[in-house]
Amino acid sequence: MSRAALLVLADGRFPAGGHAHSGGAEAAVKAGLITGAEGLEAFCRGRLHTAGLVSAALAAAAALGVDPSSLDAAADARTPSAALRGASRKLGRQLMRAARATWPSEELDALAREFPKGAHQPVVLGVAARAAGIGPEDAAYCSAYESVSGAAGATVRLLSLDPFDATGVLARLAPEMDGVVGAAVAAARGVVGGGGPGALPAASAPLLEIGGEVHAAWPVRLFAS
Structure with a gap:
C-alpha cells in the first residue's frame, strides 16, 4: 500500500470537485440546524454514522475489487433522493477525470466507459484507490473523512465559523x-x-435526503449540493 498516494487522494486540493458541495450543510444552516460549532458537530456525527458509513463501505468494497456495476446499483438503492444521486454521480465524474490523469488504469477506463455520465463517487473512489495502490482500509478512511470534512469546510464559509x-x-x-x-x-x-x-450497510439519513431535495430547488445557492 502507498501511504503517499493516500495523502494525494485525500488532500482537499485534489481536483475532485468536492469544494463545490456542502454535504448537506447549506440546507442544514438554512434550516437552523447548524448555528455554530456545537450544531456542526452534531450534524457531522449524524452524517458520519449514516451516509458516511455507507460511502466508506462502498469505497472499501470497490478497493477490494468487487464488481463496480453492482456497487453502483447498491449506491443507487441507498440514496432515495434524486438530487443526491445526481450530486454523487457528478462528484464521481469529476473524481474519475482527476484519478485517470493521476493514476492511469484499465479499471478506471472501463468504469468511465460504462458510466459516461458518472458512477457514484464512493465507487469511483474505491477503484481509484486500487489504481493508486491503496488498500480498502485507507479507501474507507478517505471516504469517511470526506463525509464530514466537506460539511465542516462549507460551514466555515456559510457562517464565517472560526x-x-x-x-x-x-x-x-x-x-x-x-x-x-x-x-x-x-x-x-x-x-x-x-x-x-446486500451485505453492505444501508443506514438512512432522512433529513439529509429531504434537505438535498429542498436545496436542489433553491434558485440561488452557494453550493451545488
Whole structure:
C-alpha cells in the first residue's frame, strides 16, 4: 500500500470537485440546524454514522475489487433522493477525470466507459484507490473523512465559523471515524466472502435526503449540493 498516494487522494486540493458541495450543510444552516460549532458537530456525527458509513463501505468494497456495476446499483438503492444521486454521480465524474490523469488504469477506463455520465463517487473512489495502490482500509478512511470534512469546510464559509472550531470538530470525531471505518471494511469483506452487495450497510439519513431535495430547488445557492 502507498501511504503517499493516500495523502494525494485525500488532500482537499485534489481536483475532485468536492469544494463545490456542502454535504448537506447549506440546507442544514438554512434550516437552523447548524448555528455554530456545537450544531456542526452534531450534524457531522449524524452524517458520519449514516451516509458516511455507507460511502466508506462502498469505497472499501470497490478497493477490494468487487464488481463496480453492482456497487453502483447498491449506491443507487441507498440514496432515495434524486438530487443526491445526481450530486454523487457528478462528484464521481469529476473524481474519475482527476484519478485517470493521476493514476492511469484499465479499471478506471472501463468504469468511465460504462458510466459516461458518472458512477457514484464512493465507487469511483474505491477503484481509484486500487489504481493508486491503496488498500480498502485507507479507501474507507478517505471516504469517511470526506463525509464530514466537506460539511465542516462549507460551514466555515456559510457562517464565517472560526476554522479552528471546525477543525476541532473533526478532531473530536476521529475516534468515531475509526469505528465507522472498521464496520465499513468488515462489511466490504463480507461482500467478498459471498454476502453480495446486500451485505453492505444501508443506514438512512432522512433529513439529509429531504434537505438535498429542498436545496436542489433553491434558485440561488452557494453550493451545488
